[in-house]
Amino acid sequence: MPALDQALRAALAHRQPLLGELHAQGSDCYRLFHGSQEGAGGLTLDRYGPQLLVQSFHHSLTRDELLPLVEQCRATLGAPLLLVYNDRSRGNSRIDRLDPVYRAEAEALDDLVGHEWGLAYRVRGRHAGQDPLLFLDLRNARGWVKAHSAGKRVLNLFAYTCGVGLAAAAGGAREVVNLDFAEGNLAVGRENGLLNPELPPMQFIQSDYFPAIRQLAGLPIAQRRGQQLPSYPRLAPRQFDLVFLDPPAWAKSAFGTVDLLRDYQSLLKPAILATAADGVLICCNNLAKVALADWREQVLRCAEKLGRPVRDCQVLAPAADFPSSDGQPPLKTLILRF
Numbered sequence: 232m233p234a235l236d237q238a239l240r241a242a243l244a245h246r247q248p249l250l251g252e253l254h255a256q257g258s259d260c261y262r263l264f265h266g267s268q269e270g271a272g273g274l275t276l277d278r279y280g281p282q283l284l285v286q287s288f289h290h291s292l293t294r295d296e297l298l299p300l301v302e303q304c305r306a307t308l309g310a311p312l313l314l315v316y317n318d319r320s321r322g323n324s325r326i327d328r329l330d331p332v333y334r335a336e337a338e339a340l341d342d343l344v345g346h347e348w349g350l351a352y353r354v355r356g357r358h359a360g361q362d363p364l365l366f367l368d369l370r371n372a373r374g375w376v377k378a379h380s381a382g383k384r385v386l387n388l389f390a391y392t393c394g395v396g397l398a399a400a401a402g403g404a405r406e407v408v409n410l411d412f413a414e415g416n417l418a419v420g421r422e423n424g425l426l427n428p429e430l431p432p433m434q435f436i437q438s439d440y441f442p443a444i445r446q447l448a449g450l451p452i453a454q455r456r457g458q459q460l461p462s463y464p465r466l467a468p469r470q471f472d473l474v475f476l477d478p479p480a481w482a483k484s485a486f487g488t489v490d491l492l493r494d495y496q497s498l499l500k501p502a503i504l505a506t507a508a509d510g511v512l513i514c515c516n517n518l519a520k521v522a523l524a525d526w527r528e529q530v531l532r533c534a535e536k537l538g539r540p541v542r543d544c545q546v547l548a549p550a551a552d553f554p555s556s557d558g559q560p561p562l563k564t565l566i567l568r569f
């Protein structure tokens with residue numbers, strides 16, 4: 232049997248206990264094969280409800296490599312998963328090739344629904360952005376938020392498709408505010424809200440992070456000399472009981488640069504100030520080259536310097552569908568209690 236098939240067989244066998252748990256808790260979105268750790272760097276297979284999303288980042292898969300993998304997943308899960316193969320190994324590589332296996336069936340590209348922690352999430356195999364609409368390694372963090380949001384005012388920063396906000400709403404939050412500058416991402420967040428009509432409505436703020444969080448934190452908005460800032464929504468200073476900070480690795484805007492390697496502080500500082508005195512801040516760093524111990528120390532030092540020492544700091548790891556042989560997964564999450 233070719234090495235790739237064998238690697239997938241081992242990965243699926245390894246996940247059997249986890250899959251049982253996930254199905255029991257109402258989740259049908261998870262990673263089936265995490266290539267970098269399971270024998271095929273640059274290849275991932277994810278289940279998103281009825282869909283099997285295969286992504287290759289280094290090399291394209293041939294039809295003869297791809298189809299046995301798909302069959303193995305279908306047979307193991309006993310589900311007729313709809314294949315979407317997104318080859319991200321070349322520029323513009325998601326454009327369909329002539330072979331129908333690369334095009335995906337029309338029903339695989341429909342607007343579908345996946346589930347996590349009993350909640351419904353919009354799933355689209357292909358859309359305007361590169362990444363899937365739900366980041367699966369954040370499942371445990373969403374679960375934590377769902378279990379700890381009752382009665383809380385929750386602020387979801389860099390909200391993307393508002394998965395964390397939805398988990399908070401489902402957990403009984405008193406108020407959920409999702410903040411992101413991309414209207415398209417917030418629009419999926421609104422769809423996610425509509426897919427769960429039993430939940431109270433969430434709020435959405437379309438704004439750049441820097442002016443929004445600085446206003447909430449009661450800090451001035453820095454203006455670079457001679458440069459006119461774009462307009463931004465005005466917000467009154469206020470604090471939240473639970474703040475979730477999960478920024479991208481790097482992004483530049485007129486207001487500042489998100490840079491998880493060189494400057495986590497400028498993101499963290501106002502987020503701490505927008506967290507209530509006895510509140511919780513959950514912060515993430517998804518950059519593989521940042522070591523957990525170093526980053527943790529930086530985070531704790533920043534809080535200390537602000538006069539907001541952390542009473543308790545808990546590390547939350549992704550679930551076993553994101554194995555890491557060295558115990559250092561790229562996504563690091565800290566739960567800080569003040």
Ligand SMILES: C[S@@+](CC[C@H](N)C(=O)[O-])C[C@H]1O[C@@H](n2cnc3c(N)ncnc32)[C@H](O)[C@@H]1O
Pocket residue numbers: 365366369388389390391392393394395410411412413416438439440441477478479480482483484489
């Ligand atoms: C990696 S995603 C965050 C994942 C998200 N926390 C989740 O729960 O899935 C990055 C998000 O940050 C947003 N973003 C990037 N730079 C931003 C900025 N300066 N202000 C506001 N949003 C920003 C993007 O639009 C995108 O939705």
